[in-house]
Amino acid sequence: MTKTDVLTLAILGILRDQPLHGYQIRKRLGAELGPFRALSYGSLYPCLRRMVEAGLIESAGEEPAGASPASSRRARIAYSLTDAGRTRLAEELASAGASSWDDDAFDVRFSLFAHTDAATRLRILEGRRSRLSERLEEVAEGLKRMHERHDAYTAELQRHGLEQVEREISWLDRLIENERSAPGGDNPGPTPTGH
């Protein structure tokens, strides 16, 4: 139970370091994961509500602070992690189940690698790799069995898809090798977490 969905995880991750408004969460997430995967408010706000209900985050409704006119203060709601949220994030970051290398989950998981320990990183990368290998198999299979009933365009589409997957795999191979040869610390790379 308590299956943490991807969106929830992403939000937990983005709130790890500072409290943020809904709007900022959306922007940050969009920036970190690329312009694809931009989540809409239609998913964000309901998810935030769910998380508040579950006690993972809490909302701080920025009070007027002082004897300002009356009521006109603009509504801004900053969300921050609760202890429960922080715990859940830690649990989630330590896990490496199949749900870590699903198509839609992997990116989010990867973007949190800086806060994931080395062993888990490696397991996720390998899991993702093997998932993509299966896929490669499938596509190659289909492409071979495609002798009959094929026009040039659908064939080209297949070929292109195949290449995409191959490329993705070799990207993972690079990362995996990198992980293996690295000191194994929690925070590799030249950039020291930013101060």
Added chain:
Amino acid sequence: MTKTDVLTLAILGILRDQPLHGYQIRKRLGAELGPFRALSYGSLYPCLRRMVEAGLIESAGEEPAGASPASSRRARIAYSLTDAGRTRLAEELASAGASSWDDDAFDVRFSLFAHTDAATRLRILEGRRSRLSERLEEVAEGLKRMHERHDAYTAELQRHGLEQVEREISWLDRLIENERSAPGGDNPGPTPTGH
């Protein structure tokens, strides 16, 4: 009005040459568009129902044919295009609006290129190209502005995303050049539509 959604278009396309059952539709579509984009029954059947209601397709409920026992005949429903459906498909294939190069529509549109005239093909490819160019811009922008607040992993994710888009664009460039230098017929390539 009468906005044809992608799924509807895909089905119209797959039924162009022969009537098929829901199950077969799903398999074919999955095979043509790759293992990604495999649509689930949860979308397929409702869509088929909608299409029947709209008069685009009709269902032929394979009757027992003869004095077979009683009722045991397995339910199999073959769907075929109506004249309206055929017309709609033709309209859709002749159009080349922004909805032709959306992320989710392009593949389907492309897989129907064998039945699309040369001018439309070119326009769609170019539309897709320019859409991806915009995206490239965005990502590059974000990557540049990423000096502050970046760990090695999110940076790598960005870099990888950037490369993906670049590759996609050069794939399109190849296709576009190919289109331009080709005879301009409706059915290029060595494969003669299959007999």
Added chain:
DNA sequence: GACCAGTTGTATCGCACCGATACATCGGAG
């Protein structure tokens, strides 16, 4: 100082789609 456009910000509604699931029949392998 008046106006207008763009950004920040919260929020909801309908719709389409996915994943899981249930059920039934058929062909073949053990």
Added chain:
DNA sequence: CTCCGATGTATCGGTGCGATACAACTGGTC
């Protein structure tokens, strides 16, 4: 003969998306 996997139709709950509405602050321009 029986079990398994493919074929086949169908629905349900949940969830994410796109569009949209509303509101206040920000900054530029005449």
